Amino acid sequence: MNPEKITLGKSYDPVPIEDKWxxxxxxxGLFKADPESPKPPFSIVIPPPxxxxxxxxxxxxxxxxxxxxxxxxxxxxxxxxxxxxxxHAGIATQNVVERSLAAQGVSRHDxxxxxxxxxVWEWKEQYGSTIINQLKKLGxxxxxxxxxxxxxxxxxxxxxxxxxxxxxxxxxxRGKYLINWCPRCHTALSDxxxxxxxxxxxxxxxxxxxxxxxxxxxVMTTRPETILGDTAIAVHPRDERNxxxxxxxVIVPVVDRVIPIIExxxxxxxxxxxxxxxxxxxxxxxFLVGQRHNLEQIQVIDDNGVMNEAxxxxxxxxxxxxxxxxxxxLEKMGALMGVQDKVHSVGECYRCHSVIEPYLxxxxxxxxxxxxxxxxxxxxxxxxDFVPDQWTGVYYQWMENIRDWCISRQLWWxxxxxxxxxxxxxxxxxxxxxxxxxxxxxxxxxxxxxxVLDTWFSSALxxxxxxxxxxxxxxxxxxxxxxxxxTGFDIIFFWxxxxxxxxxxxxxxxxxxxxxxxxxxxxDEKGQKMSKSKGNVIDPLTIVAEYGADxxxxxxxxLTVQGRDIFLSKERIGTYRLFMNKLWNASRFALMNLEDxxxxxKWDDKDLLLHDKWILNRLSQVTEEMTQLMxxxxxxESARLMYDFVWGxxxxxxLELSKPALRGDEGEARRKSTQAVLLAVFEDTLKLLHxxxxxxxxxxxxxxxxxxxxxxxTSWPKPRLDNIxxxxxxxxxxxxxxxxxxxxxxxxxxxxxxQPIPRVAIMAHTAEASSLLKETESQIKLLTKVExxxxxxxxxxxxxxxxxxxxxxxEVYMPVGDLLDVEKEVQRMKADLAKLQKDIExxxxxxxxxxxxxRAPEEIISKEKATLADNESKFERISENLKSLTE
RNA sequence: GGGCGAUUAGUUCAGAGGUAGAACGCUUCCUUGACACGGAAGAGGUCAGAAGUUCAAUUCUUCUAUCGCCCACCA
Numbered sequence: 038m039n040p041e042k043i044t045l046g047k048s049y050d051p052v053p054i055e056d057k058w059x060x061x062x063x064x065x066g067l068f069k070a071d072p073e074s075p076k077p078p079f080s081i082v083i084p085p086p087x088x089x090x091x092x093x094x095x096x097x098x099x100x101x102x103x104x105x106x107x108x109x110x111x112x113x114x115x116x117x118x119x120x121x122x123x124x125h126a127g128i129a130t131q132n133v134v135e136r137s138l139a140a141q142g143v144s145r146h147d148x149x150x151x152x153x154x155x156x157v158w159e160w161k162e163q164y165g166s167t168i169i170n171q172l173k174k175l176g177x178x179x180x181x182x183x184x185x186x187x188x189x190x191x192x193x194x195x196x197x198x199x200x201x202x203x204x205x206x207x208x209x210x211r212g213k214y215l216i217n218w219c220p221r222c223h224t225a226l227s228d229x230x231x232x233x234x235x236x237x238x239x240x241x242x243x244x245x246x247x248x249x250x251x252x253x254x255x256v257m258t259t260r261p262e263t264i265l266g267d268t269a270i271a272v273h274p275r276d277e278r279n280x281x282x283x284x285x286x287v288i289v290p291v292v293d294r295v296i297p298i299i300e301x302x303x304x305x306x307x308x309x310x311x312x313x314x315x316x317x318x319x320x321x322x323x324f325l326v327g328q329r330h331n332l333e334q335i336q337v338i339d340d341n342g343v344m345n346e347a348x349x350x351x352x353x354x355x356x357x358x359x360x361x362x363x364x365x366x367l368e369k370m371g372a373l374m375g376v377q378d379k380v381h382s383v384g385e386c387y388r389c390h391s392v393i394e395p396y397l398x399x400x401x402x403x404x405x406x407x408x409x410x411x412x413x414x415x416x417x418x419x420x421x422d423f424v425p426d427q428w429t430g431v432y433y434q435w436m437e438n439i440r441d442w443c444i445s446r447q448l449w450w451x452x453x454x455x456x457x458x459x460x461x462x463x464x465x466x467x468x469x470x471x472x473x474x475x476x477x478x479x480x481x482x483x484x485x486x487x488x489v490l491d492t493w494f495s496s497a498l499x500x501x502x503x504x505x506x507x508x509x510x511x512x513x514x515x516x517x518x519x520x521x522x523x524t525g526f527d528i529i530f531f532w533x534x535x536x537x538x539x540x541x542x543x544x545x546x547x548x549x550x551x552x553x554x555x556x557x558x559x560x561d562e563k564g565q566k567m568s569k570s571k572g573n574v575i576d577p578l579t580i581v582a583e584y585g586a587d588x589x590x591x592x593x594x595x596l597t598v599q600g601r602d603i604f605l606s607k608e609r610i611g612t613y614r615l616f617m618n619k620l621w622n623a624s625r626f627a628l629m630n631l632e633d634x635x636x637x638x639k640w641d642d643k644d645l646l647l648h649d650k651w652i653l654n655r656l657s658q659v660t661e662e663m664t665q666l667m668x669x670x671x672x673x674e675s676a677r678l679m680y681d682f683v684w685g686x687x688x689x690x691x692l693e694l695s696k697p698a699l700r701g702d703e704g705e706a707r708r709k710s711t712q713a714v715l716l717a718v719f720e721d722t723l724k725l726l727h728x729x730x731x732x733x734x735x736x737x738x739x740x741x742x743x744x745x746x747x748x749x750x751t752s753w754p755k756p757r758l759d760n761i762x763x764x765x766x767x768x769x770x771x772x773x774x775x776x777x778x779x780x781x782x783x784x785x786x787x788x789x790x791x792q793p794i795p796r797v798a799i800m801a802h803t804a805e806a807s808s809l810l811k812e813t814e815s816q817i818k819l820l821t822k823v824e825x826x827x828x829x830x831x832x833x834x835x836x837x838x839x840x841x842x843x844x845x846x847x848e849v850y851m852p853v854g855d856l857l858d859v860e861k862e863v864q865r866m867k868a869d870l871a872k873l874q875k876d877i878e879x880x881x882x883x884x885x886x887x888x889x890x891x892r893a894p895e896e897i898i899s900k901e902k903a904t905l906a907d908n909e910s911k912f913e914r915i916s917e918n919l920k921s922l923t924e
Numbered sequence: 925g926g927g928c929g930a931u932u933a934g935u936u937c938a939g940a941g942g943u944a945g946a947a948c949g950c951u952u953c954c955u956u957g958a959c960a961c962g963g964a965a966g967a968g969g970u971c972a973g974a975a976g977u978u979c980a981a982u983u984c985u986u987c988u989a990u991c992g993c994c995c996a997c998c999a
Contacts, residue, residue, distance in 0.1 A: 048961065233996090240999095257999065271999090304999080313999050322997045381998065395997095427928070434927075434995070526994085558993095595947095596937085602929095602992090604936070611961090612947055618961045626958030677938075677946080692958075700957095777965090784965040790954045822956090876943080889979040897942060897980090904943095 049621035051585025070118035079115035087126035092171035108728035121179035218396030220342030240379035276306035408538035451489030497535035587730035588614035640710035657756035880905035
């Protein structure tokens with residue numbers, strides 16, 4: 038694909054590179070999933086974004102994580118299907134189109150149903166792919182040719198089939214119940230679509246006169262307007278205070294209706310006065326009481342939230358207006374006994390935040406209990422795993438207390454319910470296609486149900502409807518059940534739980550996915566939920582344009598820690614963008630030194646120095662760790678591991694140490710072997726980083742000698758070394774310590790970084806340390822700009838007028854002659870001694886404690902002993918030096 | 925009412941039963957042949973509070989406080 042090797046500019050500019058490679062990947066068919074492939078399957082279905090949406094950071098995070106998984110699995114030899122698509126989003130889309138019509142002074146009723154739906158389709162064609170195009174900017178590697186929409190013909194017929202089957206199994210029913218009604222959206226909502234908000238309202242005490250007696254009873258209500266629909270007063274059967282009144286009658290104030298006092302267990306006899314007004318048509322509790330006692334249901338509020346003819350003089354008033362008016366009237370007539378402030382939760386529409394009205398109407402429901410039970414059983418048996426595990430409990434809690442699901446919506450945009458009524462004989466026909474005639478009476482004029490289905494009904498089928506169900510497709514056979522579902526916790530109930538229920542029911546008991554990875558919610562830097570209405574939305578596309586998609590992806594990955602929300606800020610992304618530049622420049626450096634190198638070039642073990650062996654050991658460790666981290670969805674840890682490895686080890690140490698060899702200062706054999714090590718380090722590192730930052734790694738990959746073909750078509754790296762050599766690692770740690778100490782002394786002595794230090798003396802207490810220092814002398818000199826290192830054995834004369842640092846096993850002396858600020862050096866030593874003194878005391882105390890010596894594991898004790906010995910020896914040596922300095 | 929999570933450096937956040945880490949910010953020095961979108965060195969923390977378990981707790985348990993979220997038919 039790129040016969041000419043790419044030359045890299047001095048700094049990384051993401052924009053042209055990202056567009057270029059995305060196009061190459063697509064045209065090369067990298068994202069295509071082949072159901073006939075012999076490779077093992079890995080599949081993800083995208084949580085379909087709403088067609089109304091434009092990409093927000095939540096989508097960006099969600100899809101970045103999915104993309105990282107898909108790309109990793111491709112490299113690991115899986116046949117990957119990432120199924121893309123969008124959701125028709127009933128209420129949201131209808132609202133958007135209605136708003137745009139309203140701007141032209143047109144209502145949907147002016148157009149009529151058919152024309153309106155036509156408009157929505159037009160809108161969808163025009164704007165519905167916005168979000169899909171935005172996803173591509175992030176690098177999402179979906180199999181775009183398979184893109185689906187929840188109202189595609191195929192998916193729509195899947196919806197009808199599911200509906201009909203559930204109806205025939207008795208798992209869908211129709212009936213007149215009290216449901217959540219949004220008077221603004223003019224539709225029923227499921228319980229989940231109601232958001233509860235704690236609000237301070239008024240608690241009114243209202244007197245009802247007892248019929249035929251002087252007295253009255255007092256009830257409490259937060260919604261006085263519902264008094265008009267009262268059809269009973271309830272008392273707990275064992276309420277000592279009030280049960281003598283059961284069976285008597287009272288008069289509803291304002292409307293003067295006579296209603297009975299009944300007994301019912303739902304009343305808490307301790308609460309308030311012990312009397313509860315019962316309004317079966319306007320309160321869910323009261324509705325149940327009404328059913329038990331066969332009470333009349335009097336509706337006083339209509340579907341617009343306006344008082345109806347049954348409300349008498351209040352007819353035509355808005356429900357809240359009527360509340361005030363009734364309170365005023367009650368007060369006038371002396372029936373208002375008191376008003377208190379009361380904090381209670383108020384239900385709001387999750388789309389428009391209007392106050393929800395419990396409303397009595399004919400609706401369709403899914404009998405959820407049997408479906409939920411199956412879901413719980415499959416999860417308990419371990420076929421579905423939630424990650425992190427804490428969400429399992431949340432899911433169980435909801436599933437185990439599930440209530441029937443109201444699925445009918447009084448909207449025009451959505452899957453129309455496949456039910457027809459025969460007005461002649463009253464027959465109800467539920468079928469996939471419109472029936473020609475009533476099977477009972479033969480009437481040909483049938484009326485289809487006006488309602489559409491809850492959007493989440495079709496989303497629940499997504500994992501199999503997108504793969505062609507109910508046909509037995511190759512796609513289903515290969516890729517269902519999907520491997521993992523990646524989503525936010527906010528839709529566990531809306532979507533995850535329902536996919537599990539429907540998946541099990543319609544896919545012969547096969548789960549829709551094995552793992553559910555629940556990620557954080559992205560909030561703004563103040564920790565607020567981002568939302569269009571709050572205007573605190575960070576637009577991912579702006580970020581991509583400004584920082585590059587890779588920077589944003591790495592930021593998401595790094596911030597994704599299991600079980601915690603992400604507070605995103607631009608500064609944060611800026612930090613991770615710097616990493617791209619670092620990687621870019623490290624690669625440039627490598628490439629400058631690899632001009633005559635070849636892919637597959639081998640090193641000779643005898644030509645490797647300590648730092649070469651060290652980086653190969655570290656590379657092997659990192660490769661192994663990365664493989665495990667990706668397997669366990671540890672995105673944050675994996676991103677940080679790579680960040681630290683590349684920046685803190687490869688760049689800060691290895692590249693610096695490799696410079697002389699690459700220049701040829703150490704001979705041709707060393708140069709060739711170092712090149713080989715460099716090739717190995719970059720080859721594996723770029724691969725390990727690729728799933729997270731695909732664009733920059735692809736560009737760099739192409740520039741290296743090993744970069745033939747697309748990086749993602751290569752294989753995930755294996756550790757280069759079979760065994761990690763611990764001694765190499767600890768030796769290198771020792772050398773790095775020495776270098777840091779010398780640099781530290783340099784800074785202490787205020788010697789500028791570029792100014793060479795003529796001489797440093799190191800006293801080695803062991804032969805081992807001595808030989809290691811000899812072996813690495815030139816590396817130490819290189820990184821400290823020391824011209825000469827004098828090694829001397831313990832007991833030999835120490836250099837005079839030196840800055841000193843004492844380490845385990847060695848003492849480092851930097852002679853500074855007259856520059857030595859004796860007073861300052863004494864202060865420093867004294868501070869060190871004080872610290873050591875403390876540590877020594879602590880250590881002695883510990884080792885003198887018989888409990889510790891008895892019970893602590895052997896290795897801890899010996900470690901403690903060694904530390905103490907080191908500290909004591911250091912203490913002694915520093916004291917000695919201090920003495921000689923002050924003499 | 926039930927449940928979950930958080931509390932660690934000035935800030936944003938990692939982390940582990942054995943003496944605390946990163947990034948940003950801050951201080952000092954440095955345009956050295958990959959990178960100033962950089963390098964080196966440094967300051968900065970009673971790991972919210974209390975009790976318990978343990979040889980050992982910042983890490984495990986319980987309680988408390990503060991903050992946040994979810995669920996619930998509180999009339």
